[in-house]
Amino acid sequence: MTDADSDEKYAQTKELNLLGQPKWPLWKTTLTFFALSLVMFLVCSAETAFNQILSPLKTEFNTSIFAQWMEASFLITCVMAQPIWVKLAEKFGRRWPLLISIFIFMVFSILVGAAHTMTEMCVGRAFQGIGGAGMMPLALVVLTDILTPGERGVYMGLLGAVIILGKWSGPIIGAAFYEKSTWRWTGYYNIIVGAAAIVILFFVLRDLPTPNGRVRRRLREFDYAGTVMWLGGSVMILLALSWGGNEHAWRSATIVCLFVCGFVAILLFALIEGRFARWPIIPLPLLIRPRVLLTLTVSFFIGFCLYGMIMFVPVYYMMVLGQGALESVRHILWFVLGGCIGAVGSGLLVTVRGRWFYREWAVVGTAMMAIGYGLMYTWPQDPMATGKHIGYQVFLGLGLGFCMQQVLLASQAGLPVNEISTVTTLIDYARTLGGMVGLVIGEVILKQKMFETVDKSGFGAFVGSSQGQDVVKLESMMPMLSMLPASITQPIYQGIVNALHLVFVVDVPFAGLACILCMFVSNIPLHVILPPTESDEVLETQRNLHSTEHSAAKDDITV
Incomplete structure (x- = not known):
């Protein structure tokens, strides 16, 4: 296809969204984006809400249960249930599965806020994660459905900034409620924000089509x-x-x-x-397509590197400098600032350049992440080295912002219209799974290296061996450590910094591999969308919902 043909094709399709509908009015698109941003913010902040207050909560509950279960129980259910929610959305339409997932998230947020034992907390977090598993991918799918190709770059960039902001705001919200009021509001505030999102989405998403056919039949075919x-x-x-x-x-x-x-x-x-x-949950032929496989792998690697800053930089300020939960997490504001600027800026530029250029941003962003985590390996113990502390974080944040949403755009280009929602979900799933794997590996490295240092110092008698312990246990001992002589504490502090160096440097090869893979992703214009494949009649019917004759013909074929 020549450039002239491409421009003509773009002119014909730029006013239609993926549902075949005319471009939505600006006020309606903006209102929908605002509500979907609330949804994405809620689930992203919930992932990390208890990261900074695990130690005091473990003390309050007076339990020996592994403290990170407050994080793991949410992440496990959020990862495993995502494909199921999207398949439900394909069978029954986007609107009700999205609203139901938000409702489930809100209901079990009440249990989280009202928990009196660690078991109640983990159960509430697990079911909260089931709701979040629908909220995160369906927000992306709905936004992709309602946007025209010319709008998708800028709105996806803005949503990328919301994701980064949400993951940073989680620890801020948890620590702020703990220090200023009660940690229970970390669960309760989700009800207020979630209710606002449900009300808005209930009305603005009425135009989303619903697949034809009887509910009983769709349930039987699940x-x-x-x-x-x-x-x-x-x-x-x-x-x-x-x-x-x-x-x-x-x-x-x-x-x-x-x-x-x-x-x-x-x-x-x-x-x-x-x-x-x-009606497979994950169509396997889709996974063997080179473009889909490339973008899924890159998204997994980006997710692997995502929590390196958000979860582990506050450890330095809490354990080495003795800062509180809220004060320590404020320091990664520079990373968030860089990420938001990168996500919004790259999204705007992709839109201005017209349908392409996302590969270049993905390559630049992942390269910056690899370099940035290499710089973090030299993270200084000196608290006065604020220039390096800030500069490294801004650099890394810019890299993440440049690449995260551009990989999503790359995965959507050139696909049949009925496969875009599935691929969008898989990209988000791969990033979430990569984030969990990276978080687990980082915590294991941090724990092992920190306990080795503590054991050598003789302080290990107070905390026991590393087996069966977690970093939260050592974190609770830091006030005691600060009262010991400097000859004992300095090697321990240096050992903590060295452990963090190893956590950061593990991300370098994954970001580097993501950069190399991004070079092989071609810049297909975003408006190039293939007709629906014959294997999925439900979404084909959605695109032709306004054509009564065609819909009737499809029903006859289905019967």
Whole structure:
């Protein structure tokens, strides 16, 4: 296709969204984007809301349960349930699954805020994660559906800034409520914001089409066997990642069995999806397309590197400088500022350049992340080196902002219209899964290296061995450590900084691999969208909902 043909095609399609509808009015698009931003902010902030207050909560609940379960229980369910929510949205339309997922998130946010034991807290967080599993991908899918190709770059860039801001605001919100009022509002505030989002979306999303056909038939055709295998396999693998090196040794029978059984379940899931499922949760032929596979891998690597700054930089300020929960997390504002500027700026420039240029931003962004985490390996212990502390964070944030949403745009270009929602979900799923894996690996490295340093100093008698302990236990001992002589404390502080250096440098090869892979992603214009494939009649009917004759013909074929 020549440039002239491409420009003509773009002129014909730029006023239509993926649903085949005319471009929405600006006020309606803005209001919808605002509500979807609230949804994305809620789930992203919930991921990290308890990161800074794990130690005092463990003391308040007077429990020996692994403290990071308050994070892990949310992330596990949020990761494993995402594809199921999107399949429900394909079968029953986007509007009601999105609203129901927000409602579930709100209901169990009440349980989180009212919890009186660690068990209640973890159960509430797990079900809160099930709601979040629908909120995050469906917000992306709905936004993709309602935007025209010319609008998608700038709005996706803005949403990328919301994601980065939300993940940073979580620890801020949790620490602020803990220090100024009560930590229970970390759960309760979700009800207020979630209710506002539900009210807005209930009215503005009325124009979203609903697939034709009877509800009973759609329920009968749902992939129940694949769902069971997917949930079972995902839970076992994610539990193994969470327990390994913490509650059980990596080579223990429990961890090995979880990994083996989990991967067997995933293989059975692949067999069901490829041979038996009529409406598979994850269409396997989609995964073998080079472009989809490339962008999924890159998204996983970006997710792996995402929490390196948000979760571990505050550890330096809390454990080395002795700052409080709220004060320590404020320091990563520079990273967030860089990320927001990068996401919004790259989104605007992609829109201005017209349908392309996202590959270049992805390459530049991932390269900056690799360099930035290399610089973090030299993170100085000296608290007066504020120039390096700020500069490194801004540089890394810009890199993340440049690449995160551009990879999503790259995955959507040149696909059949009925596959865009699935790929959008998989990109978000890969990023979330990568984030959880990166977080687990970072925590394991940090714990092992920190406890080695503490053991050598002789302070280990107060905290015990690393097996069965977590960083939260050591964190609670830091006030005691600050009263010891400098000859004892200085090697420990230096050991903590060295452990953080290793956590940061692990992200370098993953960001580097993401940069290399991004070079092989071609710049297909965003308006190039193929007709629906014959394998998915539901979404084809959605695109032709305004044509009664065509819809009737499709129903006859389905019958």
